[in-house]
Amino acid sequence: MESVLAVVIGGLYAAGLYLMVRRSIVKMVFGLALLGNAANLLIFTVGRLTRGRPPYVPPGGTEPLLPVADPLPQALILTAIVIGFGVQAFALVLIKRVYQTVGTDDLDVMTTTDTDSRSSG
Amino acid sequence: MKLLLFLPLIIPLATAVAGLLAWHRRELQRLLSIGGTAALLAAGVALLSAVQRQGVVSAQAGNWPAPFGITLAADLFSAVMVVVAGAMGLAVAVYSLASADIEHEALGYHPLMQVLLLGVCGSLLTGDLFNLYVWFEVMLIASFVLLALGGRREHMEGAIKYVALNLIASAFFLAGIGILYGVAGTLNMADLARQLREVPHGGTVPVIAALLFAAFGIKAAVFPLFFWLPASYHTPPVAVTTIFSALLTKVGVYVLVRIFTLIFVQEAEAGRTLILAAAGLTMVTGVLGAVAQHEMRRLLSFHIVSQIGYLVMGLGLLTPLALAGTVFFMVHVIAAKSALFLVAGIVKRITGTTELGELGGLYEGRPLVAALFLVPALALAGIPPLSGFWAKLALVRAGLAEERYVVVAVALMVSILTLFSMTKIWAEAFWKDRPVREGEPHAHYHPHIPGGARLLLGVPAVLLALATVAMGVGAEPLFRLSLAAADQLLNPELYIAAVLGVKP
Numbered sequence: 001m002e003s004v005l006a007v008v009i010g011g012l013y014a015a016g017l018y019l020m021v022r023r024s025i026v027k028m029v030f031g032l033a034l035l036g037n038a039a040n041l042l043i044f045t046v047g048r049l050t051r052g053r054p055p056y057v058p059p060g061g062t063e064p065l066l067p068v069a070d071p072l073p074q075a076l077i078l079t080a081i082v083i084g085f086g087v088q089a090f091a092l093v094l095i096k097r098v099y100q101t102v103g104t105d106d107l108d109v110m111t112t113t114d115t116d117s118r119s120s121g
Numbered sequence: 122m123k124l125l126l127f128l129p130l131i132i133p134l135a136t137a138v139a140g141l142l143a144w145h146r147r148e149l150q151r152l153l154s155i156g157g158t159a160a161l162l163a164a165g166v167a168l169l170s171a172v173q174r175q176g177v178v179s180a181q182a183g184n185w186p187a188p189f190g191i192t193l194a195a196d197l198f199s200a201v202m203v204v205v206a207g208a209m210g211l212a213v214a215v216y217s218l219a220s221a222d223i224e225h226e227a228l229g230y231h232p233l234m235q236v237l238l239l240g241v242c243g244s245l246l247t248g249d250l251f252n253l254y255v256w257f258e259v260m261l262i263a264s265f266v267l268l269a270l271g272g273r274r275e276h277m278e279g280a281i282k283y284v285a286l287n288l289i290a291s292a293f294f295l296a297g298i299g300i301l302y303g304v305a306g307t308l309n310m311a312d313l314a315r316q317l318r319e320v321p322h323g324g325t326v327p328v329i330a331a332l333l334f335a336a337f338g339i340k341a342a343v344f345p346l347f348f349w350l351p352a353s354y355h356t357p358p359v360a361v362t363t364i365f366s367a368l369l370t371k372v373g374v375y376v377l378v379r380i381f382t383l384i385f386v387q388e389a390e391a392g393r394t395l396i397l398a399a400a401g402l403t404m405v406t407g408v409l410g411a412v413a414q415h416e417m418r419r420l421l422s423f424h425i426v427s428q429i430g431y432l433v434m435g436l437g438l439l440t441p442l443a444l445a446g447t448v449f450f451m452v453h454v455i456a457a458k459s460a461l462f463l464v465a466g467i468v469k470r471i472t473g474t475t476e477l478g479e480l481g482g483l484y485e486g487r488p489l490v491a492a493l494f495l496v497p498a499l500a501l502a503g504i505p506p507l508s509g510f511w512a513k514l515a516l517v518r519a520g521l522a523e524e525r526y527v528v529v530a531v532a533l534m535v536s537i538l539t540l541f542s543m544t545k546i547w548a549e550a551f552w553k554d555r556p557v558r559e560g561e562p563h564a565h566y567h568p569h570i571p572g573g574a575r576l577l578l579g580v581p582a583v584l585l586a587l588a589t590v591a592m593g594v595g596a597e598p599l600f601r602l603s604l605a606a607a608d609q610l611l612n613p614e615l616y617i618a619a620v621l622g623v624k625p
Contacts, residue, residue: 020289025281032288039295046303073302076251080295083258087291090265091284097269098277110278113352 005045012038025095025105032091036084040077047073123180125171126193126246128164129203132157133210133239140232147226154214154231161238162207169200173602177609177619179248187620188309192248194620197606198448199245202375205455206245209367210238212581216463217360219577220470225358228270234364237263241368245375248620250298250308253376257294257340261287264369267361268353279353286349290339297332300325311620314383314613322387330388333380334396341373343433344402347426351410354425355418359466362418366425366462367455374432378447381436382610389439396437397528404430404535411542417465417475417550420542421458424501427535428454431516434528438519444607446515449600453500453508453592460497460585464490467578468550470570477546482555491551493582498547500589502540508592511600 012034019031050069057064099105136157143149172178172195179194181187195203214234221230240260247253265287269280302308304325305316317326335346342350350370354362381389381396389396407427414420432454435447467490468483469475484491500507513536520529570578592599609615 020285028285032285032292035289035292036295039292039299042296043299043302046300048303073299076298076302079251079255083255087258087262087288090262091288094265094269094277094280094284097272098281101272101274101277107281110281113275113279113282113356 001049001051002045005041005049009038009041009045012041023107025098025107028107029088029091029095033084033088036080036088040080040084043073043077043080047076125164125168126178126180126195129161129168129207129242129246130193130239132160132164133235133242136160137232137235137239140235141229144229147223150226150231151218154217154234155211157235158207158210158214158238161242162204162211165200165204165207168195169197169204172197172200173605177615179620187248187622188307188312191252192309192311192620193246194248194311194616195246196609196616196619197602198375198378198610201448201452201602201606202245202371203242205452206238206241206368209364209455209459210234212459212463212585213360213364213367215577216363216466216581219574220358220360220466222358225270230267230270233263233267233270237267237364237368239263241372244372248310250301250310250313250380254291254294254298257372258291260369260372261291264365267365268357271357275356279356282349283353286339286346290336293332293336293339297329297336300332301329304329309620310379310383311617314386315617315621317384318386318613326385327388327391330381330385330392333385334377334392337373337377337380338399339373341370341377341433342403342426342429343399344406344426344430347403347407347429350426351419351422354422355416359418359462359469362422363459363462363466366422367459370425370429371432371451371455374429374436374447374451377433378436378444378610382439382444383613383616386613389436393437393439396433397525400430400433400437401528401531402430403427403433404531408535408538408542412538412545414542415477415549417468417477417546418462420477420546421461421465424461424539424542425458427539428458428501430535431513431532434516434520434532437528438516438523438525439611440519440523441604441607441611442515442522443519444610445600445603446512446519448603448606449508449515449592449596450512452599452603453512453589456585456588456592457497457500457509460582460589461494461501463578463582463585464494464497467493467582470578477549479556480550481553482551484551486555489579491547493579493586494551495547496586497589498543499540500586500593502543503536504540506590506593508589508596510593511596515600515603 016031016034019027047070050067053068055064055068055071136153140150140153177196179192182191237260240256243256244253247256265284268283269276305313307313339346354365404427407423411420411423431450432447435443465475472480500509503509503513517529
């Protein structure tokens, strides 16, 4: 299972980075979303995968029978997903506004704030 | 005691919520903004004096014992930073009273500032790495909105670059946190420090350290990952640029210092040359970029990058004097740089432009503004007896003691170039005659700034400029404080003992 997830994570990182180096801002935001998902899956995987062993205390016992799945990585991912959702929603609205204001989705055209010789006069 | 650690979080949060409730009442929002930042400053001072009396203090959220719950902890460095954050918040809030336009205020400018301060204080005080990630996102989302609020083309383009780079950094940070949890099974910073200090690190921990260095290197604008900063920082209103320059990149540096003196101690030792190289290159590229600029705010934005290099240099040297230099430099550069940005805002208000080519004659027409620029500019360059001199002296002496001659030479050379680019602003904006354009009979400015607004714009800049003088002439108390802070940073046992409640 770990090896499958490792390949999936690697694929997500690769796809995310590829999208981010494209010129379109839409693809850039998709790339950011993929990077976030890759990081979440990474936390999930390196936090040890334990199947079918929820960390419950059995009736009458005082502590769960080891080994149990660690609930903390899942809590972390849940938080990260919520934050990622908010940030991505903002990014989507931002690229819509950028498209409306600048009139293009091409990042190579968005150079008016850059500090090269063409614009700094 | 516990309350003191939570107050810097509760106050901006409560102020932000109250500001949101008062959405349509502009005057009330402004009052809340002033009151909230003043209270934050007071809470910061109380926290600092408590830390001075009792050493490192900590509190557990919800009384969950560490390392299971979320820890808040403050040592001298973080307490000093909270005080500075409160002071800068107040200065910018006062300045905003006269500078913020109605359009911005109607879109929640004041509550957003409070959310930004909340994220900053949270990042400074948390003792848990994942919680740090959450505070960073709070800070970032507020800064995203503040940056994009204007809605014009340059705001949009600046925002897209800023947002993209910072989200990539956050993804790195998150990945680093995940792997670290897989290795150590904890994210409490004190617990991590205790676990990682005994064992020699294998291949994974240095990789995590490198990931986190890259993540916070982007956020702090360290070479080679700084290019988003000069492409975006000059676009928003000056008050926003000032608070960004004063706090956002500096929190990045703060976290670098924190994790590399507490958790990744072995990596910091092994990677000193690498960190120093990054510091030196940051200084050089920043100042060279600044020298090439012809617009005040862009020029000053490049100087933010350059000054970050000095802060990182102290971390790379890793001696008590060097870290004290970093702490001192932090306070100095926040005051000096913010004063310069505020003066740039005043110049823009008087003349309607910050393009150096179109400016001129301000020394003749506005001698007070000229003096107000000159003091922090000389402080930034490191002219004695102003604050920058002592900060750079400490770093240079520490560098010489460690026999790191190259970075010392770079630091001194960059100081000269800093002075050069400050002279450039001085000569262009203040000294030379105002270029006469057609249709304007007089070579003088006729601004109509009412007296009250003049006071609100001027007082924060004057106080910050005076702070650089005070920190220079009376450097002793702050320097003592910086040395004590450096001592705490280099003795992580104190932090660990305060958080975990046991002697390690």
